[in-house]
Amino acid sequence: MSVEAVAAPVAIHRAIPPEEAARADFYALLARLFHAAPDAALLASLGAAGPIPAGGECALAKAWDDLVRASSVMDPEAAREEYETLFIGMGKSPVSLFAGFYSGAPSIDHPRVRIQADLAALGLGRPDSVVEPEDHVAGLFDVMRVLVSGGAGRTPAAVLEQKRFFQAHLEPVLRKFFAAVGRAPEANYYRPVAAVGAAFTVLETESFSLE
């Protein structure tokens, strides 16, 4: 959603360190998987992905293995149905994709309002073609991806700027969101997806606290 830079785009491609690129990749993947169900091509490449070299922190590596295994046997049609059941549903969906749901948004100070203000300050905005509210989790992941790796005509944002956006809009919501996905009886493929997201969130939260 927020990948359009308001300022004039200048093509600068500065290589970012591999660990920062990996963060951007995780955000890209999470944005993709919560925007829509994985298609056959994505399931195939996820199913063929290698392991994460396990260091001290193995929760993410383990969750990743599970996701890779699940992807290798998942059928795209079943994934599509699961996504619709979980997140779209008929009537009220079992799991909400919107941050406002998890932060107990009072209508007068809805998180969307603050997200809009912060996006404007960052020079980012929602393309006109997007109808989804700004607090859709896929949009929030996409903002982080752009802040981490640059893109849409902008260079990577300072870690402090990433931290501010993450702590204001993602951290208060993601633990509850991934927990909701993980315990939904309708969740099958999205269980390991949520586990990867949760482990990655823990990592991000910790790394920002080191800053």
Add this chain to the structure above:
Amino acid sequence: MKTTKPIHRRNFLLAAGLGGAGAVAAVATGIGKPAAKAAAADVSAKPSGYHVSEHILKYYKTTEV
């Protein structure tokens, strides 16, 4: 910005395996484009209005006498 980053944050991320996470990179580069437009594609990606899905067909089945 990158140069002022304390080294321990980098070490922490590297220790978590993110430095060598070619695993995700391989997947993510393939989806880089769609993901970049993730929300932008929302409008077209989600069928607007009525569409027949497995779901709806199942519902129809339940209405059969």
